[in-house]
Structure formats: C-alpha cells, structure tokens
Amino acid sequence: MLATGIAATPNLRDLKPLDLTQDEVHSLFELQDGKLFWRVKHKRVSPGDLAGAPQSNGYWRIGINGRSYKRSRLIWLYVHGVDSYPRFIDHINRDRSDDRIENLRLVTHGENQQNRSWGISRCRYVYREGNRWRARVSTDHGRRSLGRFNSEEEAIAAVQTWELAIG
Secondary structure, eight states: OOBOOOOOOOOGGGOOOOSOOHHHHHHHEEEETTEEEEOSOBTTBOTTOBOOEEOTTSOEEEEETTEEEEHHHHHHHHHHSSOOTTSEEEETTSOTTOOOGGGEEEEOHHHHHTTOOOSSSSSTTEEEETTEEEEEEEETTEEEEEEEESSHHHHHHHHHHHHHHHO
C-alpha cells in the first residue's frame, strides 16, 4: 500500500468500513502519542515522516492508495485490531486533532452529536433563534425539540430537566 494525495472530507452518509487490516496499518505506520509516522518510503514520503495533514474541519486525514482515511479511525484499528464502523470515533476532549488512544471512544451517531457546539449559548443544546431561545437535543433517533423560550435560562432549564429524565 502506498501513500497518495489527501482527498476532501466525506459526508457522514459516505461513512464506509475500512478496507485495511491491522497488519497492513502496522506495516505502514508507527504510532507515537496519537500520531502516525510512516514506516515505508514512497515518492515524497520517507520513513519517520509524520503521516497525513490537518483538514479545515480540524480532523487529520491520511492518504493511502488513492483513498483518504481519518487518522483517528486508523489509530483505532492500529490499537484495537477492529474497525470502528458502523460506530463513530469520539474525541473525549473535543479536540479533533488529539488522536491519542486514551482520548478516543466508540459512540453512536446520537452520542457523538451530544458533544456538538450549538453556538453562543452556555449550554450545548441551546441556541438563539431570532429573538427567542431554542432547546433541541440529539438522540439515536434524531433531533428532538424541547421548545422555544423567551430566555436562555428557561431553555437551559428545559435541557437540564431532559438530561435528568434520561439519566
């Protein structure tokens, strides 16, 4: 397997199983502190070079044989020997470039959406909509509106009540 250029970040609907094995990833890379370094020489890549490049969305991507992979998924495969698919890799500290294995966990799409930043509010599920505040949460079954409120505090209270109800 040989390194190639980096492709654009795919849409979530394009998430597919990895077509690599743990042995292949081990033969291509060495893992050090959440970063992958090349073991092979090819064109512009020398052994010991940092693999991949940061993308505008904060994730690191690595090109192998004409296909682009998220570094976090390759690291998960490298360490655990199994692909994360169909689940998602969540960065516990919300830093998309921090791919240390202790910062990664497997989650469903709904669990991953709970880390999403919703804008200017102090609460991740609350955001301004016109001159009112909206509380909307993400679950495994999609988004659920908790309502529109006159104040941010009312919307945050609705989210806190929902969080207590689900445990």
